[in-house]
Amino acid sequence: MRYHEFIAEGDKIVKELIFSDYQITQLYATSAWIKKNCNILPGYLKPVKLSLEELRSISHQVTPNQVLAVVKIPGKKELHSPENQLTLLIDNLQDPGNLGTIIRTAEWFGIKNIICSEDTVDIYNPKVIQATMGSFCRVETYYTNLTDYLKNCIDKIPVYGSYLHGQNCFNLNFEKNGILVIGNESKGISPENEKFITTKVTIPAYEKEQFKKPDSLNASAAASILMALIRMNDL
Amino acid sequence: MRYHEFIAEGDKIVKELIFSDYQITQLYATSAWIKKNCNILPGYLKPVKLSLEELRSISHQVTPNQVLAVVKIPGKKELHSPENQLTLLIDNLQDPGNLGTIIRTAEWFGIKNIICSEDTVDIYNPKVIQATMGSFCRVETYYTNLTDYLKNCIDKIPVYGSYLHGQNCFNLNFEKNGILVIGNESKGISPENEKFITTKVTIPAYEKEQFKKPDSLNASAAASILMALIRMNDL
Numbered sequence: 001m002r003y004h005e006f007i008a009e010g011d012k013i014v015k016e017l018i019f020s021d022y023q024i025t026q027l028y029a030t031s032a033w034i035k036k037n038c039n040i041l042p043g044y045l046k047p048v049k050l051s052l053e054e055l056r057s058i059s060h061q062v063t064p065n066q067v068l069a070v071v072k073i074p075g076k077k078e079l080h081s082p083e084n085q086l087t088l089l090i091d092n093l094q095d096p097g098n099l100g101t102i103i104r105t106a107e108w109f110g111i112k113n114i115i116c117s118e119d120t121v122d123i124y125n126p127k128v129i130q131a132t133m134g135s136f137c138r139v140e141t142y143y144t145n146l147t148d149y150l151k152n153c154i155d156k157i158p159v160y161g162s163y164l165h166g167q168n169c170f171n172l173n174f175e176k177n178g179i180l181v182i183g184n185e186s187k188g189i190s191p192e193n194e195k196f197i198t199t200k201v202t203i204p205a206y207e208k209e210q211f212k213k214p215d216s217l218n219a220s221a222a223a224s225i226l227m228a229l230i231r232m233n234d235l
Numbered sequence: 236m237r238y239h240e241f242i243a244e245g246d247k248i249v250k251e252l253i254f255s256d257y258q259i260t261q262l263y264a265t266s267a268w269i270k271k272n273c274n275i276l277p278g279y280l281k282p283v284k285l286s287l288e289e290l291r292s293i294s295h296q297v298t299p300n301q302v303l304a305v306v307k308i309p310g311k312k313e314l315h316s317p318e319n320q321l322t323l324l325i326d327n328l329q330d331p332g333n334l335g336t337i338i339r340t341a342e343w344f345g346i347k348n349i350i351c352s353e354d355t356v357d358i359y360n361p362k363v364i365q366a367t368m369g370s371f372c373r374v375e376t377y378y379t380n381l382t383d384y385l386k387n388c389i390d391k392i393p394v395y396g397s398y399l400h401g402q403n404c405f406n407l408n409f410e411k412n413g414i415l416v417i418g419n420e421s422k423g424i425s426p427e428n429e430k431f432i433t434t435k436v437t438i439p440a441y442e443k444e445q446f447k448k449p450d451s452l453n454a455s456a457a458a459s460i461l462m463a464l465i466r467m468n469d470l
Contacts, residue, residue: 217343235405
């Protein structure tokens with residue numbers, strides 16, 4: 001964050017960045033990758049040739065990639081209005097893999113805007129960027145005070161929140177345009193945001209006599225299932 | 236693997252292990268944790284007191300835990316028959332977080348048996364163990380030749396497989412008892428197993444004119460949605 005830049009790795013994500021509005025400030029790649037992709041590289045970008053071993057030493061990933069980009073973090077964007085669309089709100093999610101997977105699934109289900117609480121893991125954490133598989137280029141993600149944001153939504157739009165003891169999500173008729181709030185991995189949705197939830201929803205566990213009920217679902221698994229259910233009549 | 240042992244960390248998972256059939260060979264914990272939990276520790280187990288800093292140095296996780304267990308890997312179990320239940324088959328999945336999350340979601344939806352191809356990531360990889368949040372204690376996971384396993388299922392049971400161009404999963408009436416096959420993160424289900432799939436299913440993306448269709452869903456997100464849809468009438 002110190003230099004207002006982030007790192008993205010791998011052929012797929014770097015190509016998405018090249019064709020996006022993001023500004024790549026430096027590109028490190030193997031000579032093989034540069035040779036193969038010289039026709040798509042913008043003129044101002046002079047890639048630095050590195051061996052796979054050198055790339056491994058600067059990579060955040062276990063398996064080294066042929067290419068790594070240093071990218072400028074864009075300026076703060078104006079918050080969108082949640083009306084007339086489906087919006088995802090992220091309340092204090094901490095695991096970078098979870099946030100990245102949620103952004104990727106959100107894009108799959110046509111969600112264009114994600115609003116995160118200020119204490120949610122940073123989208124420019126390299127593990128978030130990698131887990132999105134490039135979806136962060138097309139889904140807008142904002143960080144703001146979630147309580148203030150929710151205050152402005154009262155009476156305008158349904159606000160669904162994931163809870164352990166809410167209504168069975170498989171029996172609900174979700175509204176097409178609304179807000180879905182996903183909470184922290186262990187604490188769920190913060191108490192100060194609970195009063196804005198208009199419908200508490202639950203993904204019930206399969207409880208037959210031979211099964212002991214497990215504690216919870218992973219936050220990104222729960223988010224994926226709920227996004228699928230909200231969209232299913234339009235798919 | 237050299238010592239036929241694996242590592243599990245954190246209060247929740249270690250407690251699950253203590254109350255399971257797994258055999259803990261060594262326990263490292265802070266004195267605070269030991270004091271709080273001495274009443275549940277089996278007599279044969281003499282925990283080694285470590286500071287949080289020392290635990291951090293032997294941990295696989297970013298945030299150090301109060302407790303870390305070394306656990307004996309159990310012997311090979313006999314393969315179960317897939318009839319009269321829902322079974323998950325994992326074909327060459329590589330990401331440990333994905334496998335762990337899938338095991339956790341499978342437990343939530345009452346799946347008792349998961350069969351993995353021999354080239355799937357090892358369940359005893361510490362990242363898999365952590366991502367299951369303890370579900371590996373209650374869901375049986377087997378490694379075998381998946382093609383041979385599927386050969387024995389022909390004409391007995393429906394075999395659902397996740398593909399990019401199959402039937403819309405939201406329009407399908409899934410059978411309660413069947414097999415769901417989840418493929419590799421980038422290559423999907425292996426060609427040699429494709430002929431055993433009786434129904435190819437797809438989670439459609441939301442494609443309206445303003446959306447560019449993304450490439451794919453994360454494997455564990457797709458698995459979570461499909462497990463939820465198969466079980467939804469029983470929840």
